[in-house]
Amino acid sequence: MLATVLHGKGDIRCEEVAEPKILKPTDAIIKLAASCVCGSDLWPYRGLQPVGGPTHMGHEYCGVVVEVGEDVKTLKPGQFVVGSFCISDNTCPHCRFGFPSSCEQREFMSGAQAPYARIPLADGTLVATPEMPSDDLIASLLAVSDVLGTGWYAADAARVQPGSTAVVVGDGAVGLMGVLSAKQMGAEKIIAMSRHKTRQNLALEYGATHIVSERGDEGVARVKELTGGVGAESVLECVGTQEAMTQAMNCARPGGHIGFVGVPHGVQIDGQTLFFAQKSLMGGPAPVRRYLPYLMELVLNREINPGKVFDLEVPLADVAEGYRAMDERRAIKTLLRV
Amino acid sequence: MLATVLHGKGDIRCEEVAEPKILKPTDAIIKLAASCVCGSDLWPYRGLQPVGGPTHMGHEYCGVVVEVGEDVKTLKPGQFVVGSFCISDNTCPHCRFGFPSSCEQREFMSGAQAPYARIPLADGTLVATPEMPSDDLIASLLAVSDVLGTGWYAADAARVQPGSTAVVVGDGAVGLMGVLSAKQMGAEKIIAMSRHKTRQNLALEYGATHIVSERGDEGVARVKELTGGVGAESVLECVGTQEAMTQAMNCARPGGHIGFVGVPHGVQIDGQTLFFAQKSLMGGPAPVRRYLPYLMELVLNREINPGKVFDLEVPLADVAEGYRAMDERRAIKTLLRV
Incomplete structure (x- = not known):
């Protein structure tokens, strides 16, 4: 064949x-x-x-x-x-x-x-x-x-709850499915980080309430603005790069949860940084x-x-x-x- | 004064x-x-x-x-x-x-x-x-x-549940309080990793059901033996060294949770290792x-x-x-x- x-x-x-x-x-x-x-x-x-x-x-x-x-x-x-x-x-x-x-x-x-x-x-x-x-x-x-299934797991591992705020890092197919999943799980505010018009549109169709097109520190600052200065309860990391992981960590509020489903390539996490950030990390296939x-x-x-x-x-x-x-x-x- | x-x-x-x-x-x-x-x-x-x-x-x-x-x-x-x-x-x-x-x-x-x-x-x-x-x-x-309070948080962050199995890495005062906390939260099997007789005795008094005196890979192997080969749902990391973190990670079962409260000193976590381990990490003050x-x-x-x-x-x-x-x-x- x-x-x-x-x-x-x-x-x-x-x-x-x-x-x-x-x-x-x-x-x-x-x-x-x-x-x-x-x-x-x-x-x-x-x-x-x-x-x-x-x-x-x-x-x-x-x-x-x-x-x-x-x-x-x-x-x-x-x-x-x-x-x-x-x-x-x-x-x-x-x-x-x-x-x-x-x-x-x-x-x-x-x-x-x-x-x-x-x-x-x-x-x-x-x-x-x-x-x-x-x-x-x-x-x-x-x-x-x-x-x-992977987007769903990102939302599940990030413990999206009814009424909560979720940020999705990554506008690939998994990220978009993360938006859909967060919506299904009852998230009230869903912030999709995306720079591409067609993906932004699909994210909005799947339930995103806000689009943040900035990345890195600027993107984090925008997420903070949209969350009363505190960050999100749930962040879905759907890329797998160091940049995306750092962005995800910084978008979560203390006590918040990061579900990471992008297979990490070259990602290192400093124990003390994670400790003082006080955010949970859960990932995997x-x-x-x-x-x-x-x-x-x-x-x-x-x-x-x-x-x-x-x-x-x-x-x-x-x-x-x-x-x-x-x-x-x-x-x-x-x-x-x- | x-x-x-x-x-x-x-x-x-x-x-x-x-x-x-x-x-x-x-x-x-x-x-x-x-x-x-x-x-x-x-x-x-x-x-x-x-x-x-x-x-x-x-x-x-x-x-x-x-x-x-x-x-x-x-x-x-x-x-x-x-x-x-x-x-x-x-x-x-x-x-x-x-x-x-x-x-x-x-x-x-x-x-x-x-x-x-x-x-x-x-x-x-x-x-x-x-x-x-x-x-x-x-x-x-x-x-x-x-x-x-810190031992309690370790057990909380490791999501100890009634009937569950908890492993405590570290037999300092915080680790012993972790044992007490896991007991209070209803853990059925509490494995204290300790090499010191007086600390082992206090761990047993506080509710430990098993003592593992081996460390590193041998310690992990003993924990696996005590948990039907699968590892523990909850692991409390109460030290803060790379060795302790690695031991904690390896003692947890996939889908399990590690609460880490030892302030990390020189601890690095590889993103891909954490991903495929499929274990949650939550720490902090x-x-x-x-x-x-x-x-x-x-x-x-x-x-x-x-x-x-x-x-x-x-x-x-x-x-x-x-x-x-x-x-x-x-x-x-x-x-x-x-």
Whole structure:
């Protein structure tokens, strides 16, 4: 089959790879309804994260089960499923504690920018819809798999509460999903930090009440102005750079919470600074599996429309343009037709 | 009056200093019932923290009000009061949010190793007892001022819950108060990491269910053994060194919480390590003022006995021995008779 393979910095291709097969009795094979490019795919694409040879990309997925291993109990061919970018057994102590993204058997999904994909630990990882969803819901169901689940976790880790103030650092797809999530969790004031008009507009559509286009100290000063001089209870850090982390720390009020979901690249936190800042930090790969049933229901009931975050759609064959558009910030997030 | 002055590394003296006076209309002067030496006093005593010239030491205190400034509304001479080591107005947004230790008018108390002390922002900072407490409660009321309040915050920031498992890193006075606090908050399993017999015994008396005397990776391995291989929901870091922070991080389970109250000295946290560890970090100077009414009530009702942490008592004139004994770990915490 044709699928996407990253060969090195800036070199992503659609080329022939082997079709996935059941390797373990707990595996399932799905036919993807759609796939997409993640902001985190840009780290290796930009050469900021090493890759050990050609890598079959993609970790966001939804689609129809076509085959299951003999130990798979809860799924059967023909079901429509959504899974997390973290493979998990959903039974280990970490899963039962609500952190399937730290599952004892955790694997990170790969190879989902393709027509077919193998999903390990299918019983633990996949959640089926009650019936076949209509086509116009596919983009939103795909978003649940990572980008929405990750934005949701940022808001959850930042302990957004009804009536509270949330600041979202980062206007990529995850940041925009953070805005949507904060809104769903009842935040009253949602400040999106964004310099790009199209992203600002989507942030406002998703529930942002204020836009701050300044960055760094100026951005922090604007957030302080908007919060009576005190800062926000909740800050969602959705980038992963030192600059974004510092900005997030400085936007939170003492006793406030920072949920950080951008994979940190070169971020160092000074213990004494964090101590005297008196703000909580919680991050990590999002425990999407925990959120899946609830978020899928919101999508199926058409209460949220996370799929709007896909503002570019290309066939798998044009994946190079899909990555390039995101890299150049011409697109927020690219959906790949498979 | 005679009071303690730190002149440099290892050089603490009891010598004549000026008696405190009302400097601002919001001040009160108290006659101390007792004072004590804090673990944090050992940082400058050991030369690990610079002091800018001779410094009048001491930030833990309780005693009787002898004079109040003209703007003090809620206190009058003759009342017995306990205050926090953080001076706070108790009315600013940070105080109202529960973080008086980040008060907009915060000052750190000093000069309390003395017969008399000036307390700024007296209305905000001090809490009076309903009546004059009996002498045998003075040590415990003094402990509330910092060491118990700080241990309590460690447990609170580590989100100790009824039935949960808590690990306490550090067997100094704060760590032992952390054990007491975790017990009060209903932790079912409390693992105290301690290598010193007298401290182990006090930890057990305060509610520790297990003692781990190993440190570093071995200590972490023992904690894992005691927690079914998963680690603890709550870890109280009560030291402030890189080694202690690393140990704390590794003892917590994914999704668990680390409350850190040892003032970090040279502690660096790698963002990506923290991310993949998926553990929350919350620290800072303890918001003792928030806890004061409740903790004072526990002491006055004789439900807790934090004063037992004072295992050495010397007159103020012998302060040098008081510091030395703690520095050499012959004493857990020194009470100074004033």
